[in-house]
Amino acid sequence: MKTNSKLKPNANSKSESLADFKVGVDNVIFSVDITYNRVLVLLRKRNNDPFKNYWSLPGTLVRQGESLTDAAYRTLAEKIQADNLYLEQLYSFGNPGRDPRENPDSYGIRYLSVSYFALVRYEESKIINQTDYSIAWYRVNDIPKLAFDHDKILDYGWNRLKNKLQYSPLAFDVLPTEFTLNEVYKLYCTILGENFSDYSNFRSRLLKLGFLSDTGVKVSRGAGRPASLYKFDSEAFAPLKDKPLLFI
Amino acid sequence: MKTNSKLKPNANSKSESLADFKVGVDNVIFSVDITYNRVLVLLRKRNNDPFKNYWSLPGTLVRQGESLTDAAYRTLAEKIQADNLYLEQLYSFGNPGRDPRENPDSYGIRYLSVSYFALVRYEESKIINQTDYSIAWYRVNDIPKLAFDHDKILDYGWNRLKNKLQYSPLAFDVLPTEFTLNEVYKLYCTILGENFSDYSNFRSRLLKLGFLSDTGVKVSRGAGRPASLYKFDSEAFAPLKDKPLLFI
DNA sequence: TTAATTTTGGTATTTATTACTATAAATATA
DNA sequence: TATATTTATAGTAATAAATACCAAAATTAA
Numbered sequence: 001m002k003t004n005s006k007l008k009p010n011a012n013s014k015s016e017s018l019a020d021f022k023v024g025v026d027n028v029i030f031s032v033d034i035t036y037n038r039v040l041v042l043l044r045k046r047n048n049d050p051f052k053n054y055w056s057l058p059g060t061l062v063r064q065g066e067s068l069t070d071a072a073y074r075t076l077a078e079k080i081q082a083d084n085l086y087l088e089q090l091y092s093f094g095n096p097g098r099d100p101r102e103n104p105d106s107y108g109i110r111y112l113s114v115s116y117f118a119l120v121r122y123e124e125s126k127i128i129n130q131t132d133y134s135i136a137w138y139r140v141n142d143i144p145k146l147a148f149d150h151d152k153i154l155d156y157g158w159n160r161l162k163n164k165l166q167y168s169p170l171a172f173d174v175l176p177t178e179f180t181l182n183e184v185y186k187l188y189c190t191i192l193g194e195n196f197s198d199y200s201n202f203r204s205r206l207l208k209l210g211f212l213s214d215t216g217v218k219v220s221r222g223a224g225r226p227a228s229l230y231k232f233d234s235e236a237f238a239p240l241k242d243k244p245l246l247f248i
Numbered sequence: 249m250k251t252n253s254k255l256k257p258n259a260n261s262k263s264e265s266l267a268d269f270k271v272g273v274d275n276v277i278f279s280v281d282i283t284y285n286r287v288l289v290l291l292r293k294r295n296n297d298p299f300k301n302y303w304s305l306p307g308t309l310v311r312q313g314e315s316l317t318d319a320a321y322r323t324l325a326e327k328i329q330a331d332n333l334y335l336e337q338l339y340s341f342g343n344p345g346r347d348p349r350e351n352p353d354s355y356g357i358r359y360l361s362v363s364y365f366a367l368v369r370y371e372e373s374k375i376i377n378q379t380d381y382s383i384a385w386y387r388v389n390d391i392p393k394l395a396f397d398h399d400k401i402l403d404y405g406w407n408r409l410k411n412k413l414q415y416s417p418l419a420f421d422v423l424p425t426e427f428t429l430n431e432v433y434k435l436y437c438t439i440l441g442e443n444f445s446d447y448s449n450f451r452s453r454l455l456k457l458g459f460l461s462d463t464g465v466k467v468s469r470g471a472g473r474p475a476s477l478y479k480f481d482s483e484a485f486a487p488l489k490d491k492p493l494l495f496i
Numbered sequence: 497t498t499a500a501t502t503t504t505g506g507t508a509t510t511t512a513t514t515a516c517t518a519t520a521a522a523t524a525t526a
Numbered sequence: 527t528a529t530a531t532t533t534a535t536a537g538t539a540a541t542a543a544a545t546a547c548c549a550a551a552a553t554t555a556a
Contacts, residue, residue: 095315096314226502429535448535466522
């Protein structure tokens with residue numbers, strides 16, 4: 001059934017000209033360090049060819065009997081300890097030649113990457129250090145040249161984050177479970193660019209949406225009057241889920 | 249290199265337990281018949297097992313050296329004659345067991361579907377009749393039980409259409425190149441549900457966005473005062489592309 | 497003790513949305 | 527032909543929302 005990759009396939013036989021694939025999942029995992037206002041991406045350093053010593057998105061090849069999501073969760077769980085992470089499929093990259101392990105004559109096995117977009121809480125998660133390679137958080141605006149087409153995948157994920165932040169409550173998946181309104185504001189500033197709105201108006205607009213509940217607890221973060229800690233109320237948000245709304 | 253699918257793979261050898269895939273593309277192709285206010289999906293009747301005589305999304309398996317998008321365009325071009333069609337990747341479905349051709353013991357070849365979302369203009373496109381199977385437009389709210397997991401894929405595409413219509417100018421990819429404002433309004437009503445807005449206010453909101461240009465030509469569609477034909481001005485829209493805006 | 501900083505509540509102005517009205521220009525019909 | 531009906535289009539008043547500010551409160555920093 002399978003064509004010998006050394007042989008040119010018979011062009012007349014339709015089934016013979018089909019490509020054979022290995023499928024990988026690659027995760028674009030974001031977190032935000034609110035104390036330094038940094039958007040971070042989890043990268044791992046490759047210890048094997050191809051792209052040995054390059055940094056890449058944490059990923060894995062899909063195993064027999066394994067679903068795509070399971071593969072995504074598996075590689076995530078290997079690298080980071082985080083509960084309540086947000087995960088959604090991002091995009092699939094499968095153009096011929098995207099992996100140097102592919103035969104340059106275009107026959108033989110191809111590598112397709114189904115990418116996933118993940119959000120974890122920086123403060124509540126912990127990198128699991130590996131014995132044979134390094135893992136690290138990288139600032140999203142200071143990324144080295146990555147292995148494969150991972151720059152493109154990362155870029156795709158970064159755009160998803162910026163867009164989706166505007167019309168869905170992604171912010172509350174990267175912020176700590178309890179946060180001040182100023183922290184929400186700074187998050188939006190960091191991701192969407194500095195001067196996108198006035199703080200005072202951002203506050204009232206956000207509160208009017210009605211899904212942030214004041215815990216009553218006050219915290220002091222440096223100088224100034226202490227702020228209330230809020231948390232995201234998913235029940236209060238539920239009825240708004242399918243309505244078109246802008247968060248900014 | 250390839251595991252014999254009859255044999256249980258060696259669990260100790262990592263590479264042996266990787267799944268082998270064929271990759272298919274399946275297209276969710278929408279159009280809208282504005283004279284009858286119908287949202288249509290292009291389906292084909294399968295003439296082979298599995299799911300012989302079931303209707304399915306038009307798709308194909310990716311060939312050697314072929315990109316995913318090329319495969320999507322190839323199967324599209326085989327089935328429908330349409331210029332200026334809109335195409336974007338939708339989602340990838342690759343869970344084990346989604347295709348009955350897969351071995352039930354979870355070893356052997358798996359079939360992954362990368363789905364694409366397409367919009368064509370009903371009036372300006374033409375189905376290419378095939379000798380060995382039928383192709384037809386089906387009303388989106390009157391779809392038979394489809395082959396494979398194509399119901400799920402179609403559903404995913406239908407949601408994409410409904411959501412994206414609210415914050416991007418998809419409407420002008422399904423409407424004829426020149427249209428009356430009432431036709432835009434009816435399109436939004438048909439897709440988003442009857443009573444979502446007042447016609448008069450919808451008009452002024454849409455016009456204020458500034459990317460519809462009046463051709464000056466008046467047309468009479470049945471009774472009533474003739475309406476202006478408008479067209480979408482992509483240059484005027486360009487600066488708004490990255491701004492968060494609601495069309496409704 | 498005073499200055500600086502940050503939160504929070506608030507207001508006036510501008511802008512947008514909404515519900516509605518009126519007129520224009522065609523077709524349908526008696 | 528005269529009149530009713532239909533649809534397009536412009537416009538308006540009332541309401542709601544967004545925006546640009548302001549000021550008091552409660553803390554830390556000097």
